[in-house]
Amino acid sequence: MTMQFLTSGVQPGELLTRSWQRSQSFGLQPHHQADPDCLSPADLRRQQQRHHHLLSLLEKAMPLFEQWQQGRHCRLLFADADGTILLSTGDNRFGDRARRLALATGARWHEQSMGTNAIGTALSEQQEVSILGEQHYIHANRAISCSASPVFSPVGELLGVIDISSEAGAHSNDMLMTARLMALTMENALVSEQRDACWLLNLANDAAGLQQPWSALIALREDGRLLGANRRARQWLPKLDPSALLEQLRQGELTPWGDGMALLSRRCTPARPARPVAQSASDTAPLKLLNHGVPLLLQGETGTGKDHLVRRLHRQSQRAQGPLIAVNCGALPAELIEAELFGHASGAFTGSHKEGRTGYIRAAHNGILFLDEIGELPLASQTRLLRVLQEKAVVPLGCHQPVPVDFCVIAASHRDLSAMVAEGTFREDLYFRLNGYKQTLMPLREYERPAFESLTGQLLQELHGEQARLASGLMEQLFACPWPGNIRQLRQVLEVAGILADGGLIETHHLPELPAAPLTAKQDADLKTATEQRIKEVLDDCNGNVSKAARRLNISRTTLYARLKGR
Numbered sequence: 001m002t003m004q005f006l007t008s009g010v011q012p013g014e015l016l017t018r019s020w021q022r023s024q025s026f027g028l029q030p031h032h033q034a035d036p037d038c039l040s041p042a043d044l045r046r047q048q049q050r051h052h053h054l055l056s057l058l059e060k061a062m063p064l065f066e067q068w069q070q071g072r073h074c075r076l077l078f079a080d081a082d083g084t085i086l087l088s089t090g091d092n093r094f095g096d097r098a099r100r101l102a103l104a105t106g107a108r109w110h111e112q113s114m115g116t117n118a119i120g121t122a123l124s125e126q127q128e129v130s131i132l133g134e135q136h137y138i139h140a141n142r143a144i145s146c147s148a149s150p151v152f153s154p155v156g157e158l159l160g161v162i163d164i165s166s167e168a169g170a171h172s173n174d175m176l177m178t179a180r181l182m183a184l185t186m187e188n189a190l191v192s193e194q195r196d197a198c199w200l201l202n203l204a205n206d207a208a209g210l211q212q213p214w215s216a217l218i219a220l221r222e223d224g225r226l227l228g229a230n231r232r233a234r235q236w237l238p239k240l241d242p243s244a245l246l247e248q249l250r251q252g253e254l255t256p257w258g259d260g261m262a263l264l265s266r267r268c269t270p271a272r273p274a275r276p277v278a279q280s281a282s283d284t285a286p287l288k289l290l291n292h293g294v295p296l297l298l299q300g301e302t303g304t305g306k307d308h309l310v311r312r313l314h315r316q317s318q319r320a321q322g323p324l325i326a327v328n329c330g331a332l333p334a335e336l337i338e339a340e341l342f343g344h345a346s347g348a349f350t351g352s353h354k355e356g357r358t359g360y361i362r363a364a365h366n367g368i369l370f371l372d373e374i375g376e377l378p379l380a381s382q383t384r385l386l387r388v389l390q391e392k393a394v395v396p397l398g399c400h401q402p403v404p405v406d407f408c409v410i411a412a413s414h415r416d417l418s419a420m421v422a423e424g425t426f427r428e429d430l431y432f433r434l435n436g437y438k439q440t441l442m443p444l445r446e447y448e449r450p451a452f453e454s455l456t457g458q459l460l461q462e463l464h465g466e467q468a469r470l471a472s473g474l475m476e477q478l479f480a481c482p483w484p485g486n487i488r489q490l491r492q493v494l495e496v497a498g499i500l501a502d503g504g505l506i507e508t509h510h511l512p513e514l515p516a517a518p519l520t521a522k523q524d525a526d527l528k529t530a531t532e533q534r535i536k537e538v539l540d541d542c543n544g545n546v547s548k549a550a551r552r553l554n555i556s557r558t559t560l561y562a563r564l565k566g567r
């Protein structure tokens with residue numbers, strides 16, 4: 001299946017020339033330092049609030065970026081139609097460089113003040129564009145390369161732009177493709193949720209294309225009146241009569257149409273735009289408290305979404321432009337734990353890095369430090385960590401001078417830390433220091449039916465798009481399962497079922513084996529051994545490369561380390 005490219009036929013050379021001419025006409029000097037307009041933190045928050053819905057749609061498309069990004073040193077940015085960056089996430093090493101260039105939240109990257117750049121030029125030209133190193137008008141920006149795709153509303157209005165940026169030498173073609181896919185995913189969500197939409201019409205060159213984000217998508221009213229369309233469909237609209245098509249097509253049946261295929265699906269009840277629903281205190285409290293510097297403690301079984309929650313909190317927090325440093329305390333080698341956390345001076349101990357090491361805590365300066373599996377931290381390191389949290393300063397190994405650090409801390413564990421305190425394996429004072437606010441993530445088996453349905457629907461849509469749905473009776477079947485692997489396991493089941501159902505109606509025969517009653521101790525031990533065996537095989541296959549093995553097994557590195565430790 002080849003991807004349809006959505007350019008207006010303009011050669012990049014012409015586009016670049018136009019953009020450089022505009023930059024010149026704005027009176028910009030290539031050798032001068034660019035000086036972007038920057039919103040104050042309060043104005044930035046207001047602007048993010050105003051675009052809350054777009055940002056929440058972007059969040060739904062985020063797994064696409066996160067999966068693709070692993071191992072790549074780049075950042076994803078979302079700017080509004082004015083060029084103001086409202087969200088910045090991704091690799092922290094490149095994040096430092098980006099911040100030095102003011103490629104950070106609150107900064108406005110329009111061409112008037114920043115010259116030719118992917119965000120500003122995509123907005124001026126209303127089309128996707130890559131601006132690579134030397135193609136930037138301002139010299140200071142030539143160390144980076146950026147690819148940007150505009151996002152349009154269902155009536156073709158420019159809403160913003162998604163940009164993926166990296167060091168100039170580290171840019172690749174698939175960055176533009178990923179930015180485009182995310183933009184299309186957001187646009188399709190906006191079309192599907194049009195108020196009063198009763199019919200959704202998909203058009204593509206062939207049947208497989210119907211399930212892809214780049215297929216044409218049109219929302220129609222009950223009577224066939226056009227409500228909105230994505231950018232591909234808008235190209236075709238002049239040649240289309242949607243209400244005639246509505247007459248001609250039968251719901252749910254693939255129908256040849258022109259040189260391609262059409263699929264009509266009915267929405268039984270008109271879709272409502274996903275308005276920000278009033279969140280319960282337990283949804284909003286962690287973010288509010290985090291923004292006030294209160295340490296959060298997340299407790300929950302494996303797969304309940306602790307890591308997912310931390311990433312969301314970081315994206316939504318006032319520290320979103322700062323780094324998120326995630327440390328799996330259980331995966332750190334015992335003899336290096338302190339050097340890794342607190343850093344060390346050059347040659348501080350045998351085997352230490354010659355040039356010294358910053359350590360994870362200092363790397364989290366201005367951002368968030370996520371201490372996952374905190375229950376695994378040895379008692380001696382707990383004492384040092386407590387001192388750092390109390391004094392907000394680190395003394396790297398081999399140094400005497402404390403270095404001030406400003407960070408928020410989120411700790412997580414699947415173990416019951418209060419029980420560990422009672423047993424004497426976890427310091428009580430550290431427990432109280434970390435436990436500014438405890439959020440327990442519920443195991444999936446304890447979800448109420450509406451919450452389970454809503455999560456299942458969200459996962460299905462994220463994994464397979466709008467058309468994926470469960471045949472009647474399947475929701476009950478899924479709801480009745482004990483889900484020992486929690487959301488991770490449900491996600492895997494839905495992923496497999498959706499692929500087998502070609503992204504359409506999922507029926508019983510598409511489901512892989514579902515978790516039955518809780519496992520006996522023997523079954524549990526056998527399963528653990530088999531899992532460990534499989535992980536070791538894949539690790540050997542990948543020559544010990546943990547990231548590669550985790551990707552192949554479709555689990556996080558954190559989970560892989562935990563599995564290797566037999567947890």
Ligand SMILES: Nc1ncnc2c1ncn2[C@@H]1O[C@H](COP(=O)(O)OP(=O)(O)OP(=O)(O)O)[C@@H](O)[C@H]1O
Nearest residue numbers: 301302303304305306307308309487488491558559
């Ligand atoms: N609220 C959610 N919405 C959608 N997907 C979710 C949600 N929570 C978790 N997931 C998905 O479930 C999987 C497991 O989540 P996550 O890694 O955050 O769990 P965890 O509690 O940190 O697990 P572990 O303790 O094993 O590391 C991930 O694929 C994640 O994307």
